[in-house]
Amino acid sequence: MRQFVYFSSSAATSGNALSKYSGGEGNLMKAGRMDIAIHSFIQGVFLSHDFRKDVVFHFIFYGQPDPPKHIEIQVKDETQISKKDVGNIIKKILYKYKGGEKTEVLPGCFIEKKSFLGVIEELIKEGNEIFILDKKGEDIRKTSIPKDCVFILGDHEGLPQKELKRLKSYCKSVSVGNKMYFASQTVAVVNNELDYRGI
Numbered sequence: 001m002r003q004f005v006y007f008s009s010s011a012a013t014s015g016n017a018l019s020k021y022s023g024g025e026g027n028l029m030k031a032g033r034m035d036i037a038i039h040s041f042i043q044g045v046f047l048s049h050d051f052r053k054d055v056v057f058h059f060i061f062y063g064q065p066d067p068p069k070h071i072e073i074q075v076k077d078e079t080q081i082s083k084k085d086v087g088n089i090i091k092k093i094l095y096k097y098k099g100g101e102k103t104e105v106l107p108g109c110f111i112e113k114k115s116f117l118g119v120i121e122e123l124i125k126e127g128n129e130i131f132i133l134d135k136k137g138e139d140i141r142k143t144s145i146p147k148d149c150v151f152i153l154g155d156h157e158g159l160p161q162k163e164l165k166r167l168k169s170y171c172k173s174v175s176v177g178n179k180m181y182f183a184s185q186t187v188a189v190v191n192n193e194l195d196y197r198g199i
């Protein structure tokens, strides 16, 4: 399985908080740059007239008022989702959060309270190899990547220093080029690279 973990230290962590700001596409910028989260998700999971059903996309949000929140989405045959509606789906998932449990809000869409490192440790236990997306990492084209792989990326502020230091002690950093790309652009490049390799 191919997976992405998108981290944001500022993305809103309740349905109410997201509602307050998301009157229009432009305002999603005020909800802790939810626009970047949405663009990254679209590049992770959508194809022209199709979905990547073999991708699991994780959001780790550390913004106010109730961090952390882990949202996991894998599009299933029954999942009703449109490129124009991702913000509303995230809002709906946040609204349905129930303390102390992992809840399936819509088919393939889960929410729970779990820390960034907690999510990564669980993905390692499940047998995945973890890669950090980092401009200074090893060239992805020269990196061996197994079928069960996870790519971690940050929002406009990047990944948190303390957790990054810990992650680097047991995960490889990979680069998709010598420019600083938008988070969403790196997701598109990784998907394309894995498609070429038939992973």
Ligand SMILES: C[S@@+](CC[C@H](N)C(=O)[O-])C[C@H]1O[C@@H](n2cnc3c(N)ncnc32)[C@H](O)[C@@H]1O
Pocket: 132, 133, 134, 135, 136, 152, 153, 154, 155, 156, 157, 158, 159, 174, 175, 176, 177, 178, 179, 180, 181, 182, 183, 186
């Ligand atoms: C807009 S960048 C973050 C910029 C932020 N100021 C920083 O220094 O990390 C968003 C994310 O995209 C990924 N990224 C950007 N350029 C990359 C590259 N050339 N190779 C691999 N990942 C990259 C990183 O995971 C980064 O956290």
